[in-house]
Amino acid sequence: MEYRQRHLEAKITRLRQAVPVILVLGARQAGKSTLLSHLAPDAHRVVFDPVIDVNNAREDPELFLDQYQPPLILDEVQYVPDLLGVIKRRVDEDPHPGRYLLTGSQNLMLLSTVSESMAGRVAVLDLPFLSLAERCHAAGTAGTWVEDLFKTDAMDRLRSRGRLAPRASEPTLASRLWRGGFPGHLDQDDAILPDLFASYMRTYIERDVRRVATVEDANLFSRFVGLCAAHSGQEINHAQLGRELGITHHTAQRWLAILRATYQWLEVPAFSGNPAKRISQRPKGYFTDTGLAAWTQRISSPTALMSNPIQGALFETHVVLDLLKQTQTMTHPPRAHHWRAHSGAEVDLLLERDGMFVAVEAKSSARVTRADTRGIRAFRETYPHLEHGIGVVVAAVRETALVGEDIIAVPYDIA
Secondary structure: OOOOOOOOHHHHHHHHOOOOEEEEEOOOOOOHHHHHHHHOOOOEEEEOOOOOOHHHOOOOHHHHHHOOOOOEEEEOHHHOOHHHHHHHHHHHHOOOOOOEEEEEOOOOOHHHHHHHHOOOOEEEEEOOOOOHHHHOOOOOOOOOHHHHOOOOOHHHHHHHOOEOOOEOOEOOHHHHHHHOOOHHHOOOOHHHHHHHHHHHHHHHHHHHHHHHOOOOOHHHHHHHHHHHHHOOOEEOOHHHHHHHHOOOHHHHHHHHHHHHHOOOEEEEOEOOOOOOOOEOOOOEEEEOOHHHHHHHOOOOOHHHHHOOOOHHHHHHHHHHHHHHHHHHHOOOOOEEEEEEEOOOOEEEEEEEEOOEEEEEEEEOOOOOOHHHHHHHHHHHHHOOOOEEEEEEEEEOOOOOEEEEOOEEEEEOOEO
């Protein structure tokens, strides 16, 4: 499989010179091990297993570490929690930067354990599935366009950017959404992708879900995953999720927490601003890979996706997640919110940094009109006292164009 540069590379490289332990968290098969092996080719790598005690790491963690000289890559460290205490003692004795590079695909207990045992000694980073720029070998070539949004000349910067070159296996918007961002899937034929997603889901439930929580009915949980995929891009209503599957809202809430903890689900909080305003306070949820989401809905091809009612939601999911992935390159990433008034006006994504708010809308159509900017204009009118940056409508348009006062439409595949 051909390696693709990741947005996190520069940040990890800097941190390896500053802290002794780096922990990269993310979903199974997001590319964590490949990334660290690429950045530290001289490091020995050990992959832990939930069943097998690899090299007696669980039985005797001290002896295990004695076998290797740093730098050392330790994959899936959630399976050997006792090892973390030993690493902590060793970096206390020798805090030389870049000694241990850890990965994990579950954060229910791992994140709190690492933070408590190695505070000040560890940098914790999240690695999502591939962004569109990463898939097209364009990560890090000229910065990310999300950085342009907070510049004083944002409009000119966006106009000067071109578009990403389509890959042969995903030449259209529909194919990009349908295939998703699994690194191991990029060079596979369309015909084999459903089998790969099916195997991934089976492994995910058996090896991840059932080891972090009690889930008696794997088939029912699998249906719950599909239900969440169908609700990607919507505000979260645990009671509704429970009713649709015949489970309690407490169970739905617990299962959704499992999806979050295993990096299959991401939530964007609501922006309140003024509590006196009649606005929604519920977060919006997003399935973290559009390809896996499409598979759960049994969408058989990119062509079928374009006529499926979920197509618009998957496009919004792609846009929101892609922008958030790009923010990883920023030294000071913006905070992310969504906004919806009870009148129906809404903004898909609000990016806030240094008191400036950039409102972003996602529209899967190839034509953007003033009507598509209604949510952005409503947000500005509701909060006139805020500092508003440009408004952005990300769409399937061919070129960047002005569509309103300080509102610009940009191609979803802008470079």
